[in-house]
Amino acid sequence: MKLIRLTTLKNFVGFLKRINDIKIAGNGFSLDKQESLIYDIKSNFSQLLIEICQNFENKGIFFIIDDINGLSDNIEFTNWYKSLFESIQFNEYHIPAVFALISYPKEFENLCLINESFSRIFKLIEIDKLEDEEIEEFFKYTFENMGYAFKEDKSLETMIYYSWGMPLIMQQIGESVLWNIQEEALITEKIAIKGVLDASIELGNKQIKAKLNKIRSEHYEDILIKLGKNGLMEFKKSEVNNILNDSEKKVFNRFLQRVKELNIIESIGRENSGEYAFVNRLYFAYFLIRSIDEKDN
Structure with missing residues (x-):
């Protein structure tokens, strides 16, 4: 089986040209109907990493696989990753690569139920919620740098409270509030609440719509x-x-x-x-x- 080599800039650019579209919400990209290419990359990923890393000097690769909720019940994914891990672990060439799977603890537990090896392969690191002071700093810094100010009411307090310590919600509330700011460039409590409500619609559609539809x-x-x-x-x-x-x-x-x-x-x-x-x-x-x-x- 021929391995697609991506170790040179020229070949890497050629690989990018084969990408048909990128699906941000779906956590992936699709190649231009190159079934054999997809199969080669999937089947020979560890060898591909070796070839890439051999060109590095005192450097490595940090893979962040964000939002794996859709993969948490996927047997094919767990089997593929276990095989990849074993290939990397027992290879005579040290591969300077780190993989981080980002999700909720429940999804990680599901992966471990499908394949017990995941509990040994990965070290579970739980990230604490953001403190109110951190969220306040984020909102103030972001909006003030864009020329917007908070009215001395409960506007900022409202945005902080309903962010509930989560960067995802904080970001969505900030974006929704931005769309509701009027020409006077002043964020009032009314604008903040409207932004929070709009954020809930976006969060519902993006994050839990499938579950809500089943209620x-x-x-x-x-x-x-x-x-x-x-x-x-x-x-x-x-x-x-x-x-x-x-x-x-x-x-x-x-x-x-x-x-x-x-x-x-x-x-x-x-x-x-x-x-x-x-x-x-x-x-x-x-x-x-x-x-x-x-x-x-």
């Missing part, structure tokens, strides 16, 4: 929004009953079963303890934002 119950969605409104990222079943109406109480057990199936909420604590939590901060933050009553603004 198919107004009661279930209302319960999720109430959990967000009351700040219940973790909760006991008994305490949630106090914030539900009669109709929601009747479906609450079925609600818990369904959202667990969709991997939105999970059981925590001891078995049958009645303790639950959102599986990640993004899902909770989305329903926290959805809890804003637009009529109050």
